[in-house]
Amino acid sequence: MSLTVTQAYRFALDPTPRQVRVLLRHVGAARVAYNWGLARIKANLSQRAAERSYGIADADLTPVLGWSLYAMRKDWNQAKGQVAPWWAACSKEAYNTGLDQLARALKNWADSRRGERKGCRVGFPRFKSRRRHSPAVRFTTGVIRLEDDRRHVRLPRLGAIKTYESTRKLHRRIADGRARILSATVRAEAGRWFVSFTVEVQRAIRAPARPDAVVGVDLGVKALAVFSDRRPPAENPKHYDTARRKLVRLSRAVSRKQGPDRRTGRQASNRWHAANAARNRVHHRVTNLRGDAIHKLTTALARTYGSIVVEDLHVAGMVKNRRLARVISNAGFGRIRRQLAYKTKWDGGTLIVADRWYPSSRTCSGCGVVKTKLCLSERTYVCAACGLVLDRDVNAALNLASLVKRVVAGSGPETENGRGADHKTRPGRAGGDEASTLHRAVPARVGQGPSPGNGRITEDH
Ligand SMILES: [Zn+2]
Numbered sequence: 001m002s003l004t005v006t007q008a009y010r011f012a013l014d015p016t017p018r019q020v021r022v023l024l025r026h027v028g029a030a031r032v033a034y035n036w037g038l039a040r041i042k043a044n045l046s047q048r049a050a051e052r053s054y055g056i057a058d059a060d061l062t063p064v065l066g067w068s069l070y071a072m073r074k075d076w077n078q079a080k081g082q083v084a085p086w087w088a089a090c091s092k093e094a095y096n097t098g099l100d101q102l103a104r105a106l107k108n109w110a111d112s113r114r115g116e117r118k119g120c121r122v123g124f125p126r127f128k129s130r131r132r133h134s135p136a137v138r139f140t141t142g143v144i145r146l147e148d149d150r151r152h153v154r155l156p157r158l159g160a161i162k163t164y165e166s167t168r169k170l171h172r173r174i175a176d177g178r179a180r181i182l183s184a185t186v187r188a189e190a191g192r193w194f195v196s197f198t199v200e201v202q203r204a205i206r207a208p209a210r211p212d213a214v215v216g217v218d219l220g221v222k223a224l225a226v227f228s229d230r231r232p233p234a235e236n237p238k239h240y241d242t243a244r245r246k247l248v249r250l251s252r253a254v255s256r257k258q259g260p261d262r263r264t265g266r267q268a269s270n271r272w273h274a275a276n277a278a279r280n281r282v283h284h285r286v287t288n289l290r291g292d293a294i295h296k297l298t299t300a301l302a303r304t305y306g307s308i309v310v311e312d313l314h315v316a317g318m319v320k321n322r323r324l325a326r327v328i329s330n331a332g333f334g335r336i337r338r339q340l341a342y343k344t345k346w347d348g349g350t351l352i353v354a355d356r357w358y359p360s361s362r363t364c365s366g367c368g369v370v371k372t373k374l375c376l377s378e379r380t381y382v383c384a385a386c387g388l389v390l391d392r393d394v395n396a397a398l399n400l401a402s403l404v405k406r407v408v409a410g411s412g413p414e415t416e417n418g419r420g421a422d423h424k425t426r427p428g429r430a431g432g433d434e435a436s437t438l439h440r441a442v443p444a445r446v447g448q449g450p451s452p453g454n455g456r457i458t459e460d461h
Contacts, residue, residue, distance in 0.1 A: 002202045003346065006182070011153065012164040013186070013193040019158050023186060023193065026157070027135030029090040031128045033098030036083050037072050038125055041065055041106065069096075069103040091157045097138045136187040144184045144197075146171045153195055155184055161195070170199065178202045190284035191277055208349045211306040216400030217340075218360065218393045219311065219333050225297060226393035228401035233393070234297045243286045250279040294332050295339065302343035309400040310337060312356040352404050364388055365398035 015023060044065045051061050066072070076095055080087045087095070105125035112122035142156030146167045152160040153167065173179035182198045216228035223233035257272035268276075301308055337353070344351040354360060362371040364381070366388035374381075374392075381388070381395040390398075 001205045003205050005201055005203055005342070005346065007199050007201045008196050009167075009170045009199055010194055010196045011167060013153070013195055014162040014164055015158075015193055016161075019161055020193070022158055023137070023188075024135075026090050026094040026137040026186075027188070028130070029084070029087070029094035030098035030101070030137050031130070031133065031135070032084055033076060033095040034102045035098075035127050036079070037067075037076070037099055037102045038127060040075070041067055041102075067103060067106045069100050072099045072103060091137075091139070091142070093139045093141065093156065094137050096140075097136065100138070134187065134189065136185055138183055138185040140183040144181050146174065153184070153197075155186065155195070158186075163195075170197065173199075173201060190280045192284075203346055206303075206347050208302065208306050208347050209304050211348070213305045214307040214309065214401050214404050215301065215305045216309045216397040216403070217301065218397040218400065219336060223393065224293070225336070226391070226397050228394070228397035230394070234293075243282055247279065247282050247286075250275065250282055254279055290332060291335070294335050298336055298339040298343050302340060302347045302349055305349060307350045307352060307404050308340055308344060309352045309354060309404050310340065311358070311360055311396075311400060312353045354400055354403055358399075358403070360396040360399040361392060363395075363399045365390065365395045365402065 044062065048061050048064070052058075065075075073096065076083075076099060080095070102125060105122075108117060108122045109124050111117035139156055143154055144156070145154050146152075147154055147160055148171075150167045150171050152162055154160045170179060174181070179199050179201045182200055185196045185198070187194050187196065213229070218226045218228075223235055225234040227233065254272065254275045257275050258266070258269040259272050259276075260266060260268040340351050359370050361381075362374045363369070364371075364383040364386060366383060367386040369383060369385040379392050381390050381392045383389075388395075
């Protein structure tokens with residue numbers, strides 16, 4: 001039994017100076033195509049708005065420019081001789097990257113405006129500046145492969161680029177015919193170059209080590225995660241805090257230099273750029289360390305337990321609370337949930353997401369009584385009804401774990417419940433709005449965010 005998934009493999013690159021020049025040219029070309037397309041769309045939209053304000057009938061307005069990738073690419077190919085006489089110096093993939101980014105940005109904006117897109121409102125795309133965008137170029141055609149020395153990747157127009165680590169894991173899968181590279185994106189982050197391969201992988205479906213075990217995971221504030229089965233809690237990655245002093249020092253150094261000022265149009269000094277780059281490097285390292293800790297946690301959980309229950313935290317709402325904000329972004333709740341969703345799928349387990357309003361912290365795991373109020377500062381749960389005294393997060397994790405047992409007992413396999421499709425009232429309680437809270441078991445939700453339909457979306461990050 002195997003499962004076909006789209007997965008990303010990322011390697012840090014060590015390009016030669018010549019390769020860096022070629023890469024910079026390509027990401028610059030992507031930006032040019034993006035800005036060219038955006039300028040046209042903007043001009044078209046404001047032309048139509050102006051005509052409408054003169055009272056011209058809708059049918060007589062200047063026609064709308066198509067903003068699908070296909071339409072824009074066609075227009076670009078007609079205009080490129082004028083707009084970018086140097087176009088032949090770069091692969092066509094560079095221009096395609098920019099236009100694809102623009103097509104997605106416009107789609108996100110349009111969907112968001114119509115209310116068809118989840119999450120925060122998406123604004124109208126803005127022009128990309130050389131300083132402010134994260135440069136990337138995606139190759140989908142041509143020679144994209146891993147070299148047999150497992151130390152180089154070969155890309156169109158760039159040749160073999162050295163990697164910092166061995167490409168062995170992916171190389172072996174490709175050699176066995178279990179993986180196929182769909183595309184390669186090269187991107188600069190904090191002054192380093194990375195390649196990210198989008199790969200179609202045949203994964204053998206495994207069984208978790210304990211298929212019948214259920215674990216409730218409380219993504220806490222104090223610890224990264226607390227478990228219902230009393231395994232030691234996963235500590236919050238403290239890398240941020242240890243690196244913070246360094247970050248504070250570097251930030252102070254940045255603020256002493258002459259930074260950019262949009263109001264006066266003042267350009268940043270070279271010293272400011274150097275100091276800022278140094279600060280960004282520390283930030284980047286902290287992010288990597290945190291990402292690593294989260295991956296290790298979710299892999300261990302998915303490989304061990306048959307069922308994992310987590311809370312559906314309203315992360316966007318919680319981050320608005322400034323004092324909690326750092327801790328939560330630190331813990332990366334959203335990433336944990338997303339990773340658990342696809343990793344349980346790979347490892348043959350089930351992820352159950354409890355309803356957002358399920359009072360996992362306020363319920364007594366011993367007798368089921370729900371407190372009306374529980375301060376965040378109360379770290380220990382004390383039940384007035386049955387006298388239970390328990391760590392707050394362990395209590396919440398136990399409630400989450402008990403949720404799955406109840407769902408399974410009541411309705412057969414919980415994987416068949418869709419979001420909102422199966423509402424159940426918790427048994428044994430009556431009265432009050434809490435008591436009538438519905439909870440739903442939601443199977444792993446993968447591929448939130450951009451639609452997975454176009455085959456380019458990869459799981460994780
Ligand atoms: Zn109790």
